[in-house]
Amino acid sequence: MIIQPMIRSNMCVNAHPAGCAADVVRQIKYVQKKKAERGEPKAAPKTVLVVGCSTGYGLASRISAAFEFGADTIGISFEKEGADSPRQKSGTPGWYNNMAFDREAKAAGLQSITFNGDAFSHDMRKKVIETVKQMGRKIDLIIYSVASAVRVDPDSGEMYRSVLKPIGETFTGETIDCMTGKISTISAEPATAEEAANTVKVMGGEDWALWIKQLAAAGVLNEGVKTVAYSYIGPSLSHAIYRDGTIGGAKKHLEKTAKELHAELQASLKGEAYVSVNKGLVTRSSAVIPIIPLYLSVLFKVMKEQGSHEGCIEQMERLFAERLYTGSAVPTDENHLIRIDDWEMDPKVQEEVKKRMATITQENFAQVGDLEGYRHDFLATNGFDVEGVDYNADVASMETI
Numbered sequence: 001m002i003i004q005p006m007i008r009s010n011m012c013v014n015a016h017p018a019g020c021a022a023d024v025v026r027q028i029k030y031v032q033k034k035k036a037e038r039g040e041p042k043a044a045p046k047t048v049l050v051v052g053c054s055t056g057y058g059l060a061s062r063i064s065a066a067f068e069f070g071a072d073t074i075g076i077s078f079e080k081e082g083a084d085s086p087r088q089k090s091g092t093p094g095w096y097n098n099m100a101f102d103r104e105a106k107a108a109g110l111q112s113i114t115f116n117g118d119a120f121s122h123d124m125r126k127k128v129i130e131t132v133k134q135m136g137r138k139i140d141l142i143i144y145s146v147a148s149a150v151r152v153d154p155d156s157g158e159m160y161r162s163v164l165k166p167i168g169e170t171f172t173g174e175t176i177d178c179m180t181g182k183i184s185t186i187s188a189e190p191a192t193a194e195e196a197a198n199t200v201k202v203m204g205g206e207d208w209a210l211w212i213k214q215l216a217a218a219g220v221l222n223e224g225v226k227t228v229a230y231s232y233i234g235p236s237l238s239h240a241i242y243r244d245g246t247i248g249g250a251k252k253h254l255e256k257t258a259k260e261l262h263a264e265l266q267a268s269l270k271g272e273a274y275v276s277v278n279k280g281l282v283t284r285s286s287a288v289i290p291i292i293p294l295y296l297s298v299l300f301k302v303m304k305e306q307g308s309h310e311g312c313i314e315q316m317e318r319l320f321a322e323r324l325y326t327g328s329a330v331p332t333d334e335n336h337l338i339r340i341d342d343w344e345m346d347p348k349v350q351e352e353v354k355k356r357m358a359t360i361t362q363e364n365f366a367q368v369g370d371l372e373g374y375r376h377d378f379l380a381t382n383g384f385d386v387e388g389v390d391y392n393a394d395v396a397s398m399e400t401i
Helices: 017-038 056-067 093-107 122-135 193-203 206-217 246-269 292-306 312-324 347-359 371-380
Strands: 047-051 072-077 112-116 139-144 150-152 159-161 171-176 183-188 221-231 272-277 337-339
Touching: 017 056, 017 093, 017 312, 047 056, 047 122, 047 206, 056 072, 056 093, 056 139, 056 312, 072 093, 072 122, 093 112, 112 122, 122 206, 139 206, 150 193, 159 193, 171 292, 193 246, 206 221, 206 246, 221 246, 221 312, 246 272, 292 347, 292 371
Parallel strands: 047 072, 047 139, 072 112, 139 221, 221 272, 272 337
Antiparallel strands: 150 159, 171 183
16 A cells, blocks of 8 residues: 555544655664764663663664664664555554664674564563563663553552643643644643642653662662653743643653653663753643643744754764763763753854744744654654655555654
8 A cells, every 4th residue: 555644633543654664774784873973882781771762862872872882772762553454554653663773783693673562561561570580681771762642550550641731821822733733823721739649640750760679679770770761841942832742741850750760860870860851842742732832833944054963863862872872971960960952052042033923923834843844743753755755656565664
């Protein structure tokens, strides 16, 4: 069958197997090129666990660890497989990304073990612990990159749902239709106290801490182990809907957890725990957040003009090579945060973005924003608009890449 993107309400609801695989290969080639430029790393993890490995920053982290730093990796994600019967149905992008990563890792002589299941469950932690012991290894790095709408508490069985809402009052902002470029205004109603608390339960640091504590108790963490979770802060214009909203509350809990884990790991294993604040990028969820798509399209335009634009793989390669594994102490700000969003938050970038955002209209959007780049990134997250892929070719199976 011929597969074309299915867009509904600024969300792509299908994926292209060959396109997803090609984009994974593109990212692998990028880190291999950077390794050739940088030379052999001064320090490197040998065994890496990525919780949330299938898309975005988690996938890029796994690629960087494996193909630039030579690490064997264990990945966990919860993806829906593709199906050929009773009818052809697309799997999620991460399903195909994981297949492509495992294939390329095997070809490169790297060990790659991927689990598809609930990362929030004790059962998944037990599987990982058993696997690491069977490998005769200890883990040098744990990346925690989980973005989920739902979490079931592994002890109580209670289900919590996360929401992306402001707190206190309705937030209204402009957005763009990523396919047509039409600017419109949308609003998000404020969260209840229960919704805010539930979002912290899903997206905060509780599950990350469970992972680290259970891995440590099982004796599968190496001395000097590092663990990193991911966050976003962004400009003041988005704070009401993000940083000061429900997701921001969860991220602040994540940051608090990092400090607690850092102290515990330092005392027991001379280990380290950090939150890395990353650049704003197009994700499957960011396209439906008020103001974010418009801001990102303008940000991309400005950063490309200034030569500092990065995607997921560029960010994670720089995180690994210039922050985590330099042979020196990991640099952080006064809040114990790794700031790999430094190029986005550069005053020169933000000043120009702010100026353009104040003047943007439907008529001048093409000049001040980067709709084409935003649209490409939006489609590429689902395997579409990837260079070198023939989208007019028949896809024989939705089950494989």
